[in-house]
Amino acid sequence: MNTCRIVIDAMGGDYAPDEIIKGAISASEKNPAIFLVFVGNEEKINTLLAGSKLADHRYEVVHSSQVIGMDDKPKAAMEEKPDASIIVAANLLKSGKGDALVSAGSTGATVMVSAKILPKMAGVERGVLASVFPANKNKAEDPGLSIMLDIGATLHCTASQLVSFAIMGNQYAHHVLGMENPRVGLLNIGEEETKGYENLVEANQLMKDSPQINFIGNIEGKDIMSGIADVIVTEGFTGNIALKSIEGLAEHAVKTGKQVWNKNLLSKLGLTMLSPVLKKLKRRLDYSEYGGAPILGFSNLVIKAHGRSKAKAIMNAILLAAQSVESKLVSAMEVAMKEYYLSMFDKDKKEEN
Amino acid sequence: MNTCRIVIDAMGGDYAPDEIIKGAISASEKNPAIFLVFVGNEEKINTLLAGSKLADHRYEVVHSSQVIGMDDKPKAAMEEKPDASIIVAANLLKSGKGDALVSAGSTGATVMVSAKILPKMAGVERGVLASVFPANKNKAEDPGLSIMLDIGATLHCTASQLVSFAIMGNQYAHHVLGMENPRVGLLNIGEEETKGYENLVEANQLMKDSPQINFIGNIEGKDIMSGIADVIVTEGFTGNIALKSIEGLAEHAVKTGKQVWNKNLLSKLGLTMLSPVLKKLKRRLDYSEYGGAPILGFSNLVIKAHGRSKAKAIMNAILLAAQSVESKLVSAMEVAMKEYYLSMFDKDKKEEN
Numbered sequence: 001m002n003t004c005r006i007v008i009d010a011m012g013g014d015y016a017p018d019e020i021i022k023g024a025i026s027a028s029e030k031n032p033a034i035f036l037v038f039v040g041n042e043e044k045i046n047t048l049l050a051g052s053k054l055a056d057h058r059y060e061v062v063h064s065s066q067v068i069g070m071d072d073k074p075k076a077a078m079e080e081k082p083d084a085s086i087i088v089a090a091n092l093l094k095s096g097k098g099d100a101l102v103s104a105g106s107t108g109a110t111v112m113v114s115a116k117i118l119p120k121m122a123g124v125e126r127g128v129l130a131s132v133f134p135a136n137k138n139k140a141e142d143p144g145l146s147i148m149l150d151i152g153a154t155l156h157c158t159a160s161q162l163v164s165f166a167i168m169g170n171q172y173a174h175h176v177l178g179m180e181n182p183r184v185g186l187l188n189i190g191e192e193e194t195k196g197y198e199n200l201v202e203a204n205q206l207m208k209d210s211p212q213i214n215f216i217g218n219i220e221g222k223d224i225m226s227g228i229a230d231v232i233v234t235e236g237f238t239g240n241i242a243l244k245s246i247e248g249l250a251e252h253a254v255k256t257g258k259q260v261w262n263k264n265l266l267s268k269l270g271l272t273m274l275s276p277v278l279k280k281l282k283r284r285l286d287y288s289e290y291g292g293a294p295i296l297g298f299s300n301l302v303i304k305a306h307g308r309s310k311a312k313a314i315m316n317a318i319l320l321a322a323q324s325v326e327s328k329l330v331s332a333m334e335v336a337m338k339e340y341y342l343s344m345f346d347k348d349k350k351e352e353n
Numbered sequence: 354m355n356t357c358r359i360v361i362d363a364m365g366g367d368y369a370p371d372e373i374i375k376g377a378i379s380a381s382e383k384n385p386a387i388f389l390v391f392v393g394n395e396e397k398i399n400t401l402l403a404g405s406k407l408a409d410h411r412y413e414v415v416h417s418s419q420v421i422g423m424d425d426k427p428k429a430a431m432e433e434k435p436d437a438s439i440i441v442a443a444n445l446l447k448s449g450k451g452d453a454l455v456s457a458g459s460t461g462a463t464v465m466v467s468a469k470i471l472p473k474m475a476g477v478e479r480g481v482l483a484s485v486f487p488a489n490k491n492k493a494e495d496p497g498l499s500i501m502l503d504i505g506a507t508l509h510c511t512a513s514q515l516v517s518f519a520i521m522g523n524q525y526a527h528h529v530l531g532m533e534n535p536r537v538g539l540l541n542i543g544e545e546e547t548k549g550y551e552n553l554v555e556a557n558q559l560m561k562d563s564p565q566i567n568f569i570g571n572i573e574g575k576d577i578m579s580g581i582a583d584v585i586v587t588e589g590f591t592g593n594i595a596l597k598s599i600e601g602l603a604e605h606a607v608k609t610g611k612q613v614w615n616k617n618l619l620s621k622l623g624l625t626m627l628s629p630v631l632k633k634l635k636r637r638l639d640y641s642e643y644g645g646a647p648i649l650g651f652s653n654l655v656i657k658a659h660g661r662s663k664a665k666a667i668m669n670a671i672l673l674a675a676q677s678v679e680s681k682l683v684s685a686m687e688v689a690m691k692e693y694y695l696s697m698f699d700k701d702k703k704e705e706n
Contacts, residue, residue, distance in 0.1 A: 220601075221595065238591065241594060245574035247574070
């Protein structure tokens with residue numbers, strides 16, 4: 001059995017370390033190949049593990065004395081807290097003592113620590129933060145997932161960086177989300193190839209010419225949730241705005257709904273009858289089902305779980321991380337990047353002749 | 354009584370000219386100051402007016418023989434169809450034969466025709482397309498409105514162009530939407546002043562220093578629908594992506610809802626009971642209530658009504674246009690722009706000394 005050594009930032013997140021440890025134990029029960037490397041306050045972690053059924057040979061604890069909090073500025077915190085759990089965790093990956101990392105701590109710090117400490121994947125210039133969310137693909141029971149990248153690691157991107165995001169996202173969708181031939185779309189303000197900024201026009205052309213991806217062309221904001229693309233490629237600035245706009249509307253809709261239907265008894269009764277349906281809808285929009293945001297482009301997969309993650313979300317993030325190790329995700333991405341560069345080289349050569 | 358001469362592109366939109374004429378007649382019934390200038394196929398328009406109660410002294414018809422359709426490329430169409438209704442309409446404004454323009458035709462063509470034909474407002478470099486939508490401000494019955502600009506006329510903007518959008522949006526919110534002291538926010542990826550692209554950092558600083566606006570700082574995508582800002586300033590590319598992302602999620606939610614609750618009888622019954630509530634919600638999200646997208650920055654207000662507008666949406670767009678004329682919106686914007694330039698000049702002078 002291949003062992004997947006998943007490094008866990010036990011101190012990151014609103015419910016750390018309790019819910020983090022609980023989720024990790026559940027993950028190890030579900031997948032016997034998982035070996036857990038907990039990073040954080042040794043005493044606290046050991047106390048929490050003492051009462052559990054987790055066997056000694058299934059885990060180790062690496063002590064770290066500091067934590068980067070949600071309010072810390074990532075850059076300053078990296079200098080001031082060299083023994084922070086996320087930094088110690090990333091260094092374990094770098095030195096080959098772990099295969100993937102899961103953290104529910106500060107997004108900014110996790111992205112920055114990954115970028116500063118982990119070696120880049122061959123052929124990749126910039127790391128990328130991705131978001132996996134349920135889109136309107138199939139029937140209600142099986143909504144299907146889409147992945148959007150970048151959502152904030154690299155604000156402004158060159159065309160070739162965008163292509164590398166497409167290639168990585170494509171491999172993630174295939175190996176981790178289980179899609180056969182993911183459809184890749186470029187987020188833009190119109191479907192025509194000539195729309196948008198210059199880098200987007202160029203990226204459109206490069207992606208169209210890439211045999212490594214199944215490129216469906218530009219897509220618009222309205223298509224993000226429609227499920228027409230499995231992989232949505234975008235600059236970090238745009239991705240951040242789009243994703244947060246969607247999250248904001250979802251919150252707004254819930255509030256508006258509550259305001260309106262608190263008004264009368266008949267609607268309350270109707271609401272009670274609808275409740276099983278609403279629960280299904282809620283589950284479908286629940287981030288804890290989807291295992292967090294992958295950070296791609298480095299020697300190892302890093303998964304940023306939501307700061308509000310409880311045990312279940314952490315479990316799902318760890319299971320996804322293990323799946324990425326078992327499916328040799330990073331090697332597959334590197335092979336695809338290499339193929340892309342070779343095909344570009346061949347194209348250049350043909351044009352020369 | 355001040356007469357507001359509203360020029361109507363009678364041929365633009367999915368339901369033109371029938372619903373356009375109907376809506377215009379309703380608007381003139383509601384506001385006796387409105388004088389309607391219909392532009393389009395004279396014969397068709399006269400036939401539709403023949404059966405109406407619209408008095409002869411309340412309107413005129415200006416013939417145009419061509420129409421720019423939704424599928425026409427705006428740039429090519431402007432050359433190939435010099436007698437298109439939207440072009441004739443804009444030229445009427447330019448020559449002082451109308452005070453404001455309403456069209457439900459192609460957005461691209463309306464924006465481009467405005468930019469090519471209408472004189473710019475003093476102090477404004479670029480025209481701007483705005484969107485007015487219901488945000489989560491107050492109680493359910495009175496949702497309140499927000500205005501976002503630019504949503505696609507100018508993809509990339511300089512800092513000072515963004516400030517001019519803020520000043521124009523502020524005046525629109527005050528004079529047309531009736532807000533006392535609108536709160537102006539800059540759409541960005543974080544609240545800190547140093548976030549985002551350089552032009553946004555600079556715009557943040559300029560807006561903070563502008564006594565002409567009540568600047569609340571950067572806001573994020575999640576805040577668009579939350580109602581914390583009355584005027585949301587953004588580059589056209591970002592605004593387009595944000596707005597369409599929100600529209601897309603709304604559509605997605607409706608589809609998902611239908612899929613899920615079509616499944617069982619009990620939820621159908623619940624849905625029936627909820628139906629008055631859902632109708633209220635729907636009305637709150639119905640664009641026809643809000644009168645379309647203002648195009649600002651020119652000598653006269655142009656309102657782009659939704660392509661799917663029926664009579665009611667057209668009526669609301671015309672009433673808004675009339676209100677902008679009655680409240681001397683464009684002069685107010687020019688005064689505010691002038692004040693802004695003077696305050697910048699004073700600031701420079703102080704720094705010199």
